[in-house]
Structures are given as structure tokens and as C-alpha cells.
Amino acid sequence: MTAAARPGRSILGVGAVALILAVAVIASLALGANPLAPSAVIDALAGRGTSETAFVVWDLRVPRTVVGLVAGAALGAAGALMQAFTRNPLADPGLLGVGAGAAFAVALGVSLFGLSGAGEIVWPAFAGALLVTMAVYVIGASGTGGAVRLVLAGVALGAVLSGITTAITLTDPDAFDRMRGWNAGSLLGAGLEDLAAIAPFAAAGALLALVLAPGLNAMALGDDVARAQGVDVGRIRVGVIVAVTLLAGAATAIAGPISFVGLMIPHAVRWIVGPDQRAVLPMSLLAGPILVLGADVLGRVVIAPAEVPVGIVVAFVGAPLLIALARRRTARAL
Amino acid sequence: MVATTMDRSGRVMRPVRPTAAGRRRVLAVGAAASVVLVALTTLGLILGDFPVPLERIPTILAGGGEGIEHTVVVDWRLTRVIAAVGVGALLGIAGALFQTVTRNPLASPDILGLSSGAFSGMLLTLVLVSASWQALVAGSLVGGLLTAIAIQVLASREGLQGFRIIVVGIGVSAMLASMNTWLLLQVELETAMFASAWGAGSLNGVAAGPVAGALVAALPIVVGAFCLVPRMRQLELGDDLASATGARPHVVRAVALLLGVGLVSAATTVAGPVAFVALAAPQIARRLARTPSLPLGLSALLGAVVLLASDLVAQHALPMPLPVGVVTVSVGGLYLLSVIVLELRRRA
Amino acid sequence: MSPRSRLVLASAAGMIALALAGCTAATAPEPAGASAASGTRSVEHARGATDVPEEPARVVTLEPLELDTAVAVGITPVGAAVAGNVTSIPAYLGAEDVAPVGTVPEPDLEAIAALKPDLILGTESRHSELFEQLTAIAPTVFIASQADPWRENASLIGEALGREDEVAELLTGVDDECARIRDEYDVAGQTVQLIRPRDETTLSLYGPVSFAGSLLQCVGFSIPDQEWEDGLQADLSPENIASARADHVFVTAADVADRSAIPAAVATAFPDATLVDTSTWVSGVGPKGAAAVLGDIERYLSANR
Numbered sequence: 001m002t003a004a005a006r007p008g009r010s011i012l013g014v015g016a017v018a019l020i021l022a023v024a025v026i027a028s029l030a031l032g033a034n035p036l037a038p039s040a041v042i043d044a045l046a047g048r049g050t051s052e053t054a055f056v057v058w059d060l061r062v063p064r065t066v067v068g069l070v071a072g073a074a075l076g077a078a079g080a081l082m083q084a085f086t087r088n089p090l091a092d093p094g095l096l097g098v099g100a101g102a103a104f105a106v107a108l109g110v111s112l113f114g115l116s117g118a119g120e121i122v123w124p125a126f127a128g129a130l131l132v133t134m135a136v137y138v139i140g141a142s143g144t145g146g147a148v149r150l151v152l153a154g155v156a157l158g159a160v161l162s163g164i165t166t167a168i169t170l171t172d173p174d175a176f177d178r179m180r181g182w183n184a185g186s187l188l189g190a191g192l193e194d195l196a197a198i199a200p201f202a203a204a205g206a207l208l209a210l211v212l213a214p215g216l217n218a219m220a221l222g223d224d225v226a227r228a229q230g231v232d233v234g235r236i237r238v239g240v241i242v243a244v245t246l247l248a249g250a251a252t253a254i255a256g257p258i259s260f261v262g263l264m265i266p267h268a269v270r271w272i273v274g275p276d277q278r279a280v281l282p283m284s285l286l287a288g289p290i291l292v293l294g295a296d297v298l299g300r301v302v303i304a305p306a307e308v309p310v311g312i313v314v315a316f317v318g319a320p321l322l323i324a325l326a327r328r329r330t331a332r333a334l
Numbered sequence: 335m336v337a338t339t340m341d342r343s344g345r346v347m348r349p350v351r352p353t354a355a356g357r358r359r360v361l362a363v364g365a366a367a368s369v370v371l372v373a374l375t376t377l378g379l380i381l382g383d384f385p386v387p388l389e390r391i392p393t394i395l396a397g398g399g400e401g402i403e404h405t406v407v408v409d410w411r412l413t414r415v416i417a418a419v420g421v422g423a424l425l426g427i428a429g430a431l432f433q434t435v436t437r438n439p440l441a442s443p444d445i446l447g448l449s450s451g452a453f454s455g456m457l458l459t460l461v462l463v464s465a466s467w468q469a470l471v472a473g474s475l476v477g478g479l480l481t482a483i484a485i486q487v488l489a490s491r492e493g494l495q496g497f498r499i500i501v502v503g504i505g506v507s508a509m510l511a512s513m514n515t516w517l518l519l520q521v522e523l524e525t526a527m528f529a530s531a532w533g534a535g536s537l538n539g540v541a542a543g544p545v546a547g548a549l550v551a552a553l554p555i556v557v558g559a560f561c562l563v564p565r566m567r568q569l570e571l572g573d574d575l576a577s578a579t580g581a582r583p584h585v586v587r588a589v590a591l592l593l594g595v596g597l598v599s600a601a602t603t604v605a606g607p608v609a610f611v612a613l614a615a616p617q618i619a620r621r622l623a624r625t626p627s628l629p630l631g632l633s634a635l636l637g638a639v640v641l642l643a644s645d646l647v648a649q650h651a652l653p654m655p656l657p658v659g660v661v662t663v664s665v666g667g668l669y670l671l672s673v674i675v676l677e678l679r680r681r682a
Numbered sequence: 683m684s685p686r687s688r689l690v691l692a693s694a695a696g697m698i699a700l701a702l703a704g705c706t707a708a709t710a711p712e713p714a715g716a717s718a719a720s721g722t723r724s725v726e727h728a729r730g731a732t733d734v735p736e737e738p739a740r741v742v743t744l745e746p747l748e749l750d751t752a753v754a755v756g757i758t759p760v761g762a763a764v765a766g767n768v769t770s771i772p773a774y775l776g777a778e779d780v781a782p783v784g785t786v787p788e789p790d791l792e793a794i795a796a797l798k799p800d801l802i803l804g805t806e807s808r809h810s811e812l813f814e815q816l817t818a819i820a821p822t823v824f825i826a827s828q829a830d831p832w833r834e835n836a837s838l839i840g841e842a843l844g845r846e847d848e849v850a851e852l853l854t855g856v857d858d859e860c861a862r863i864r865d866e867y868d869v870a871g872q873t874v875q876l877i878r879p880r881d882e883t884t885l886s887l888y889g890p891v892s893f894a895g896s897l898l899q900c901v902g903f904s905i906p907d908q909e910w911e912d913g914l915q916a917d918l919s920p921e922n923i924a925s926a927r928a929d930h931v932f933v934t935a936a937d938v939a940d941r942s943a944i945p946a947a948v949a950t951a952f953p954d955a956t957l958v959d960t961s962t963w964v965s966g967v968g969p970k971g972a973a974a975v976l977g978d979i980e981r982y983l984s985a986n987r
Contacts, residue, residue, distance in 0.1 A: 033921045033922055034919070055950055059947070117943070140674060149674060152670065152674055155670070156668075160664050162663060162667075163662075163665075163667065166660050166663070167652075167660045167664075169527075169530070170527060170534070170657070170660070173524075173527065176523065181881030186881065191946075263504070305917075305919055306919055309519075311512065312512040315508040316513075319508050319509045322501060322504075323506075326502060382792045383790065383793045402819060405795075405818045405819075406792060406795055409815065409818075410791060410792065465808065468811075519881075524785065527785070528785070531788065538788050539788065539811070539812065541811065
């Protein structure tokens, strides 16, 4: 593809993504297990509806749409960062142990401290994600660079924590019951107050990601090439880890463990705008919520009047897409 | 038989002949591991809620002992020990096979989707068919094999070493894991906890018949694996050299993987999907014996030691009894962490 | 032969030897305990006929219903399977010195054997493959399935314990208590809903065939129709909470004093919902559990007369 053709495709692509995102948001407000007519939804949004429709729209659908936007954006950006940093298209924020750390902290909280309410476990989850990622960095970062060791440390520490978490849940039925619900992911977990408190962390992570983009471009050809261009690889590594922790940790804290978004979104985005991280990262922020909100809406309607949790639907939507992508294109790194 | 050296990421370096000292070391490690195994077996026969003094064990094993003593020691404890040793050995061999032919020290049955497929098959059977043990085992077997086949078919265009099979494996495993999470939410709490314990890998309630059946069925596969060793060593030279010396790399790889799948399936019918033994045992064997490649027999011995030790810890050393898979996952993770830390120190 | 091959053969031979030793040494175990008791009688159950002691003194139960029924007729089991490894016997039973013997789906055989019981009660749908091993410890009686109507299962348990008449009395007592509450409070025509919150996006409604649902209906309430799964429960999204409207709403919780445990959707739609204890209303299947549930219902009715 020539350099001239790429910008044109990019602009079309960005426009299409923004449009689809808007459609996703509207769908998230309009559709659900309760088949409200569009006019009823609009009335409720304008403050006119019955108490029942107002409850459904304002207490359920609006919060989950907002959470979906924040979590989706955070996961998409975190995935893009991980894949650029490890130069591996299979990288995913979970490799740094974020999910395992959050799950461990939640299990401890439920089992030792009796936490159960949705709002009560947001902060332990965030703290667990942060602490574990810090530990992974301490164990796995080495002077000579290389993300492989970091990923190995993340996988190893994640395994240890998942073993202990399983031990906790298998001995305490209340913890098991709570965790099997948490594991499925949910956009209704955090209330708007908790979201307001955690969103600044996610925003900081997103800003940091955008700042790191040029440095990541330089690192795409290898650490040595980047150093030759005057890029401080060590500082970028720290920056990436901090950003991924903030983004993925915040997303997991408010929505539970939603896998796959970080893995899939960067692939789709790179296909549209190319490998320049200065375009990939902002686009991942836009495209991530599409997958999350789309999956949430699907989960609300497939088995109405009940719901399928969003974490479960995401895999069933994302995995076939990922497999189709892998089969069609010739397999190359990034 | 020509051995080669592999660096830590599994890339082939250059051919090296096995020395007499190297062979002695392998034997020494094997003997030490066997001693440890016997000691663990004795522990496994003595420990438990039902008190049985050590002096009575030989009498009971020889056929004597009152009814309930005999049941406890032979039907329950000895069967469980044999199951642990057998499953551990099978997993050790399977891990050595996978890691040798994919040249990746992190290769394990999970990548091929076998473990998550087995658990999914078991869960579906539990929810849709029945909770009887035979049905669950059949379901897990079918689930594991179907998943492995599906991943192969979906990735077929590229062959077994590629990027594509890993992506497909990740995708399929993710879908299965999500389905498992959903099913666990649908059943009652006690059933979900039981299924989770099985899914973690558990030797609870193993009975003599199925254990003997699985081990006997796995025996020809084990023999096949050992017969394949010379061809696998040739493969370590790299595909071009291997073809030049008469080995057919694709065939050898496919056969090795098939044997590995068979071993893991047999192991899974006894204990469910036990994590990390297949991953760690060959690597520990290689490091202890300081051999350049992954020794099959030693992997089997060490797999048996690791699983039996983990089961004893899971049953007796913790405040409450847990499935063995919980211990192997935690210990395996610690092992990986220590490897990373030690390698860091060595480089620094 | 290379050292590695020698190692392999030695290990394989060792494993086979162990396996053969195990197989040949295993003889058919004789059921213990039956001859020691004062006398035996035969009980027909899900696994055929078993001779059980006339007066079982050391009973082990593997199912909550069996534990409840045994305690209700005055026999405190020496051991019982519990829900999880750190939980103990449910408090509402008021039984002491009952040793936990593993979990309900996975009982601990050695712990059971160590208690030297003279009767074991289990469930065919859960413990089927353990039957021979349990019989090796003590005479074992299985109910067919814990999902069957609890009153029938309770009668079989009473028969195994040698207390059929007392169980029949207890069951009639439950019906009489239902009828008494029905006559005294006359709630005919009023609807009731029993909600069990599962997670943020799922609420479960319990139907007329469930344990607590059947008790609510026998005192005269009616549960609105839903698409019940096996007649037992129906799942609902919080968006559809309004369709769970009824004259009286009960919500299960682990701690009935903690109103913050009610999910926001339920609290908004039904601010007057009454909290009830999960350990009796959901898990307390049996005569004593039924008495506790009926007691809760009567307290509620008299407070809201």
C-alpha cells in the first residue's frame, strides 16, 4: 500500500470507527432485557418518563454505558501499549498479572473481610492489580531490556496467585459464590461515584500512553535501534508499565476481568490506520468501547428477560473475529 | 544418537556428544529421584485420618489386615499413590515431547486447548447429561480431543509451529473459559465448587479400575514415545539437517504431538486437567541432570515425584484438604519465578 | 543398553509391579458393623436392599436433608458432610459435636471410616460411585436425588433410621402448621415473590416447586407465574425487576440484619422487601428447616397484620 493511499484510508477508518462507537452508545441506552420503546427511552432521558423507565435508563443503562466507555477505552489502549512494547501481537494486559492480582485481592477481601457489595470490592481490586504489577516489574525488569522476562514473571506470579485464589474460593463457599459472579465481568459493578473516583487514574494512564507513542514507534525496530536514535528505553519501559497498570487496573476494578479486548482491538486498529503508534493509541481508545458495549448489549438481549454477563460474551464475539483475522492475513509480527 | 545444546529459548546451537560423566549424572539423578519416590509412597500410605501404624503396612500390602484397614490402605491410599505416580509420569513425558518438538520450553498441553477443552467437556456433561463419574470422564475426554482437533483444523494452513496455531489456541481457550464461567454460574453452589475442584486437577476419589485402565492404555503410548527419542534428537538439529539425515520432520513432529495428546488425555481421565507438571518436570529434569536436551525417562520420574509430593501437601500439609492442582499451579509458578530470578542474578 | 533405557525399564517395571500388587491384593471388602448391632432390618432404597441396624447409634449423613431429618427425630449424627471446608453444621439445627467429613459433593472417606459409624446416609445422584466404598465402612442407604420432593426423601430417611413414625408425625406437623397459619391469617389471593440476588446482572426468583416456595404456597400465598426452569427458579435481569412485583416480597440474604446487602435494583423497586435467611429458606431443606421457615412466615404475618 502506498504512502499516499494510507492517509485516505485512515481518515475513512477513523470516521467509521467514531460512527460505530456512537451507534454502540445509542444501542446501549436503547436496548436491554427490558424491551422499552425508543420513545420511552427518550422520555426518560429528558426527565419525563415513568419512575420505572427512569430507573431502567438512569440507574441501569446510563451507568453501564459510561463504565463500558471507560473500561473499553482503557483496555484497548492498554492492549495497544503491551503489543507495541513487547513487539508481540499476542500480548495482552493480563500478561502482567493485572487480572490475577485483582482476583486475588477480591478473594481475600470477600473471604477475610466479608466484603460483598459491588462498590466495596472496586478498591481492593485496583490495589491488587497495582501491587502485583509492581511486583512483576521488580522481579522481571532487567537492565538489558527485553519484555520476555517481564511477561514470564507476569505469567509465573499470575499462576501462583491464581492457585492461592482457587484455594481460597474452594474452602469458602461465600467467596466462591462471589468470585464466580465477579469472574464473569459486569458493567454494573461500579456505581457512578466509584467510577468518578477511579476514572482519573485511567485518564492519567491514557495521557501517559499518548505521550509514550513516539518513543514506542522508535522501539518498533528493536531496543538498540531506539537507543541509537537517542530514545531512553529504560524510561519508556517504566512508563509503559505504569500506563498499562493504571489503565488495565482501573478497567478490571470497575468492570471485573474482561479479557480479549486488549488482545483484539489493537489488531483491528492497526489494520485500519497502520502501525504508527501515534495513531494506533488514540484509535484504540475509541475502538475499545465498541467491543465492550457491543458485547454488553448482546448479553442483555440474547436471553431476555435474563442477561449474560459481558465478560462471557466478549470472548464469544472476539475469539471468532481473532481467529478469522489470523487465518486471513499472512502471519507476521505486528 | 547425537545430542545438541539448546540455549534457554530453545534454539539449537551445535551438536555435542553425550559424555560418560553426563550419563552417570543422569543415572545418579534418576536413582535419587527413585529413592524420593519410595519415601513419598511410604508417606502416602501412612498419612490420613484413619490411623494405620507403619509396622502394619507390609502385612496389609501382602494381603493381610482387617477389612477396613485393608480398604483404607490398599483400595484408597495405594490407589491414590499409584494414580499420582502414573499421572505425574505421563504428564512429564508429554511435556518433554511437546517442548522438544516445538522447541519451546514454555510449551504445554494448555496451548493446544486440551485442558480447557477437557474441563468444558466435563462441565457440559455435568449440566446436560449426568453427574456420574463415567459420564464426566467420557465428557472430559471427548471435550479435550475435540478441542485439540478443532484447533488443528482451524490452524491447518500453517502447521504446528506457527503463530497461527497459538492464536487459534488462545481464541478457542478463551471461548471455552467463558463458557465454563457461564456454566459455573448456572449450577448450584456445591456442584460448582465440586466442578471447580475437578477443573483444578484432583486425585480425590480415584478408584483402582479406572486408574489401572488408564495406565495400561497409556503404556503402549509411553513405549512409542521412547522409541521416538532418536528421531526427536535429530529434529533438534533443525529441520534442514534433520531432513538431510533421513528423519522426516513433519511426520516426527506430528507423531510426537499425537503421542503427547494421548498421554495427556489418559492423565486427564484420572485426575482432570492438572497444571504445570507437564511444563515444569522436563525443565527440572534437564537442569538437574545438566543434559543438553530433555530426558524422557527422567521427566517421567520427576513428574511422578512432583505430583505425588504435591498431592501429599494438598491432602495433609494445609489447614484444609485441597485439590492437587491448586498446589501444582502455585508451586509451578514459584518455580518459574525462581528460574527468572536466578537467571537475572547470573546475568547481572 | 544405554543408561537411559535401563532407567526407563526399571521405572516401568517398578510401576507395573506396584499396580499388580494393588490389583491382586484387593479382595472384596466385607461390610462392617452390621453384625455388631442388636439386630438388623432390611431397607429398600435407591441402590437396592441393605440390612441396617435396628437402633443406629453412630450415623454419618452426606446430604443436608439427611442431617436435618436425623436431628429432627433426635439422632445427632457423629459426622456430616458440609457445604465447604470452613463452614460448620448450619446453626439453625442446634446440633453439637457433629464432625465434618468433607463436602457434600466430595465426602472424605477416611474421615468417615475413622468415626466407625454403623449407618451411612447418602444420595445416589451425587455419591453413586462411592457406594461400594461406603458399604465397606458401614451399611449405606441412598436417597435417589436431592431434587426429589423432600417429604418423600424424609420418609425414606426415617425408615433407615428406624423412626418412620416420628418422621411421619413431623411431616404431618408441618402440614398442620401450614393449615393453622392459613386459617389464622387468611392470605388467600395475595401474591408473594421470593428473590435471591445472584450477582449484579442476575436475580433468581424461586417457584412453587422449590422448598420455600412450596411452604409459601401451602400457607395460602400464590407465586405469580414465570417460565420456571424445572419448576424451581427463573432468572431475571435487574431491568425487568418490575415484573417481579407482588403483594409481598422476600429477599434472601446471609445476614438478615444487613439491609445494605439488598441489590440496588430490588431496594429501589421494593423498598419494603423483607430479608430472610438463606441458610434456612434456600439450603435448609428438611423438617427443622421447614419449621424455621414457617416460623419466619408467621412472624412476618403477625408483624404486618
